[in-house]
Amino acid sequence: MISSLRVRGFTMVIVASILWGVSGTVAQSLMQHYQFQTDWLVASRLLASGLILLALSLCGPHRQNVWRILFSGGDLARLLLFSIAGMLAVQYTYFASIEAGNAATATLLQYLGPVFLVVYLVIKLRQLPSAAQVTALILALGGTYLLITGGNPGKLTISAAAVIWGLASALALAFYTVYPKPLLGRWGSTVVLGWAMLIGGIGLCLAKQPWQATDMIWSVPSVLAVVFIVLFGTLIPFYLYVDSLNYIRPTETSLLACAEPLSAVITTVVWLHVSFGMFEWIGGLCIIGTIFALSRHREKAKEPALQNAVGS
Template sequence: MQRSRQLGYLFSILGGTCWALSGVCGQYLFQYHQLTSEWLVSVRLICAGVILLLLHIIKGHNVFAVWNEKNDIKDIIIFAIFGTAFCQYSYFSSVAASNAATATFIGYTSPIFIIIYTVIATKRRPAPFEIVSVCLVTIGIFVVATHGDIHSLYISWQSLTWGLLSAVTFGIYSIQPQRLMRKFSTLVVSGWGMLVGGVVLLLIFRPWNSTIIHNLQAYIAMGIIILFGTVLSYTLYLEGIKRIGAIQASLLSSIEPVIATLLSAVWLNESFEIIDLLGFAFILSTGITLAKAPKERVHSRSKRSESRNEPARVKSNIG
């Protein structure tokens, strides 16, 4: 039992680290190989989706069962387009407009949008820890975006807009497929979401007309994004949840934006000021506040969630 929990801690941390690697490798490809987010996201989603589904086919699972009923087909298409594809595209567009660390921290505001949605949908008053979380993330975004000067933006409008859009679409990613994930394997639903979403983006953006990869370093970075940042990260994180529970796994995997910041600074020579780190700390503390919320309140929300298709707790790993 003790060894299982230790592995759960390790898997959760490694899952967050893999997500961080994905974002930083994306920044590397944008900066040094002139790839576009349209090309990167289309190829990443298709490759990762195929790998996840093939792994399940090898294990003997019927991955095509999600296409048997009309409601399932409708849900998987909505999830693929408005959850997976738009979420990934907006996240990497934010990375391209700024850097992996900033985009990841802005993406970590997604639980706030989910809180707002569930409060409105369930017609209840927000809990104190939810109000605190909204305040913390608002302060954090203000600090990161303006550096305390209300008359100007320190980061570009594109980065802020794409980052917030990635947070909103991650809310769709978290809420919309709940019924499907209760019926089918989570990774099967994710695999189809990636594959279908990637094909949709492929048809919209036609990345074959853009710059393509033509050196070994770029291929390695792309491989890390597909294998480590998608397939391995989700597998590790879910194993972590299985061994230590969603709350602790979520808290430990929140190392993602911290690792993204360190890698951006060390590998890509990205510089951050003290005020940036302060804003990052406010945003990161939101996840800690939600993870440390009173258990009885979370438990009561979980029961209501089952009848309203509402996730009781969300994880904000976009990369």
């Protein structure tokens, strides 16, 4: 019989993943119907979420870490790199893929991140991939082909820009997943991610000046959508996902997080009426299947889980 604590952990991951998936569809709605742009949405999401996370950290038992990390020498340099090449990169490429295509395909393409990470580790460790890893690679390649072509090699079902941004998002996710691990262990997740969001948001503002966007349509629905992306698409699922690791294994969180692309696809198709044919569904399920294949490899090898990034 499953204990109540494990049920709590399962529930937290599933709710977090669904919220992440839905937030991508909400972002697509803002772009399509209210003329919001990637620059503005990403900057606002990062700045607001970063400030709130740091404020929460200042109220916690390790509040001194909020300021100490800024005077940590090498760790500060690592934090700056993670903020730009990790946090900002994964958020910007994901939203850019949504803007160029749709939330469903953007989320599924981002889910190729663990596969890129496996390829990197196989090359770095100079060892032959396991059967599970080979299976994951085949599923990823086949799934991506079906997703972006709809089974017709003569055309793309989404724009080339959406594919490029989506694959870039997967690469950024691979880096985002592995690089900050030492920082998270020394300084705490809320401190590291809070500063990474804030620094990434400031960096984007300096590069793009998103406040100059003038075509956005402000109304009650669009304001509520922005609030949803910040609170229910970032802060709440982040807390639920991280806290769930106190109750269930990281491998289990990775598997349950498959609810994210499924919720993105379902809400995009039902709410925004995006066409998603049989081959796209098969391709999407193949990509999700890579997570199950990789989890089998980890169980046999007893390796640490390649967790999904906290928030997409």
